[in-house]
Amino acid sequence: MTIAKAMHNIEKNLVLVQKKIEQSAISCKRNPEHITLLAVSKTKPIADIIAAYEYGQRDFGENYLQEAEQKIAELTDKDIIWHYIGPIQSNKTRKISELFDWVHSVDRLKIARRLNETHAADKAPLNILLQVNIENEPSKSGILPDEILPLAKQIETFHRLKLRGLMAIPAIHKDPEQQRKPFAQMREALTQLQQIYPDCDTLSMGMTGDMQAAIAEGSTLVRIGTAIFGARANKTTR
Ligand SMILES: *Cc1c(COP(=O)(O)O)cnc(C)c1O
Secondary structure (H helix, E strand, C coil), X not given: CCHHHHHHHHHHHHHHHHHHXXXXXXXXXXXXXXXXXXXXXXXXXXXXXXXXHHCCCCEEEEXXXXXXXXXXXXXXXXXXXXXXXXXXXXXXXXXXXXXCCEEEEECCHHHHHHHHHHCCCCCCCXXXXXXXXXXXXXXXXXXXXXXXXXXXXXXXXXCCEEEEEEEECCCCXXXXXXXXXXXXXXHHHHHHHHHHCCCCCEEECCCCCCHHHHHHCCCCEEEECHHHHCCCCCCCCC
16 A cells, blocks of 8 residues: 555544544543553554654554564654553563663563663663553453552662553453443552552553543553554454
């Protein structure tokens, strides 16, 4: 697809997604400006990222380090804020801390320690979120809610990291009320964390299928792929 064609679709999609965020926020009396749109560009070509960028999108999320490395290298002239949202192998922490501004998927002390060790001292601290397995699903990574405070406490001494909040990927539930439950639990978990760490201002939750429920329960950052860039080839699962 040419950049012009990609631009047309992606621009249209961004308008729709922004509208949906706005409507979801307004319907629960929240300020839409308090919700950041993260465009999840995994598996999508650089032309798509450029199209979204031209339209004004600045935050982009990637899951696969190798793929992200290539894209980031080709887009160094653009003021993009890169978010790493995929699983982290501990031997990849150096690359991740070098390339990204945010890491949403910190789920153990070892990873945090290594990100802290490898993040360049002359750069701004790396923004991190703790990934929470809020529904305790065996197939999902992330810490359990009662592990949040102990891990945050251990991370306190890591001065090249800045703990900004929590991230979750709950299962899709057909019933809208049911869908809100895990997001509500995440909101409560963030409130608890904020009692001790008031700088924690970020709740990364909500994807194409559940952004409305996530926003209703206080999401400050929605991670949207499909609704912006279209369906992906069958490479990823929730
Ligand atoms: C792929 C992915 C998304 C985007 O999902 P969509 O359903 O395409 O919006 C968001 N968050 C994470 C962690 C992902 O892996």
